[in-house]
């Protein structure tokens with residue numbers, strides 16, 4: 001496969017994030033985003049392609065913008081507690097290994113690990129991030145799941161975001177703030193003892209202020225996870241903006 005990193009216009013304030021250039025292919029379309037001052041910058045997307053994996057990655061916010069957003073998130077976000085922070089696994093209730101909260105349009109809820117997460121009404125901070133992503137990508141979102149990883153012990157296990165309440169084919173936009181963490185994709189045919197093929201895993205390091213667009217059909221074929229990295233001590237907050245099927249009644 002022809003593989004190379006696209007070196008086009010770099011955004012003002014953008015830090016360099018070279019990840020393995022293998023399988024990173026050229027993106028033809030130039031997207032743009034606005035700064036707080038209204039200036040338009042072009043975005044340098046890196047395309048990550050494998051069999052049925054289609055993701056675009058960029059450092060979306062400058063370090064300064066991302067620092068401010070992280071500080072505001074730490075002040076303003078209140079996470080689910082009690083039953084809403086537990087999963088039922090192997091006959092036992094367990095605390096999830098991170099904190100979560102969801103925001104969304106009226107009446108939206110989301111099933112996660114067998115439980116229903118109610119969306120809270122949008123708050124300006126989260127709405128602003130959503131609007132920035134929509135402006136830059138052209139995709140709209142009506143729901144976001146926020147995960148807070150207090151340090152490298154917190155993690156999320158392998159899963160696919162392929163629930164039927166999600167609009168089929170719509171990308172998921174994953175915005176990360178704080179501690180850079182490994183993010184791992186595994187093809188469904190290459191998992192565990194029943195693996196039928198030997199497809200290499202895809203590992204990215206998601207940087208502070210980065211945006212990963214997970215596009216169709218990635219979530220139909222590939223599992224993803226954020227493994228524990230116990231030596232890391234800093235907080236990371238991740239937003240996965242999604243488009244959910246809107247049901248008529250609340």
Ligand SMILES: O=C(O)CCC(=O)C(=O)O
Nearest residue numbers: 145147156161226238240
């Ligand atoms: O924290 C992340 O980067 C991933 C979160 C995730 O996969 C999810 O919320 O479904």
Ligand SMILES: [Fe+2]
Nearest residue numbers: 159160161224
């Ligand atoms: Fe996910």
